[in-house]
Amino acid sequence: MSDILGIFMIAVGILFNLFGCIGLVRFPDVYNRLQAATKCVTLGTVMLLVGVALIAGVGPTAAKAIICAVFVLVTSPTAAHAIAKGAYASGVALWEKTVVDKYAQQCAEAKS
Numbered sequence: 001m002s003d004i005l006g007i008f009m010i011a012v013g014i015l016f017n018l019f020g021c022i023g024l025v026r027f028p029d030v031y032n033r034l035q036a037a038t039k040c041v042t043l044g045t046v047m048l049l050v051g052v053a054l055i056a057g058v059g060p061t062a063a064k065a066i067i068c069a070v071f072v073l074v075t076s077p078t079a080a081h082a083i084a085k086g087a088y089a090s091g092v093a094l095w096e097k098t099v100v101d102k103y104a105q106q107c108a109e110a111k112s
Contacts, residue, residue, distance in 0.1 A: 002054045002055070002057070003054070003055055005051075005054055006050075006051040006052070006053075006054030006055035007051065007055070008051070009047045009048070009050055009051030009054065010047070010048055010051035010052065010055075012044075012047055013043075013044045013045065013046070013047030013048035013049075013050075013051060014044065014048065015044070016040045016041070016043050016044030016047060017040065017041055017044035017045065017048070018044075019036075019040045019044075020036050020037055020039070020040030020041035020044060021041070022036075023035070023036025023037070023040060024036050024037055028095045028097075029092075029093070029094060029095040029098075030083075030084070030087050030092055031084055031087070031088075031094065031095075032095065034080045034083060034084050037076075037080060038076060038077055038080040041076070042072060042073065042076040042077065045069075045072050045076075046069045046072055046073060049065040049066070049068050049069040049072070050065070050066075050069060052065045053065040053066050053069075088103060
């Protein structure tokens with residue numbers, strides 16, 4: 001039963017990674033691309049690793065997969081936040097059809 005669940009989680013993880021990669025190619029600016037990379041690819045990679053842990057059973061392979069999943073869960077959103085903040089600080093423009101820039105509003109409120 002755990003093998004079937006593991007294979008299902010690996011398949012769903014591959015789909016999430018595929019959708020994240022498509023988002024990286026299709027989205028218009030760096031901020032939208034980071035959204036795809038952070039959400040889809042993080043979830044897909046974690047699901048892949050949990051599926052590997054389920055298939056491997058109790059042992060060193062499962063422990064390594066879970067440790068890697070925790071590492072991805074912590075580092076991927078942190079890195080995306082740092083990249084987005086660095087891109088914004090260096091003047092990378094938002095997509096021309098962007099409606100709201102909450103960060104600019106927060107910076108303006110903080111200055112006043």
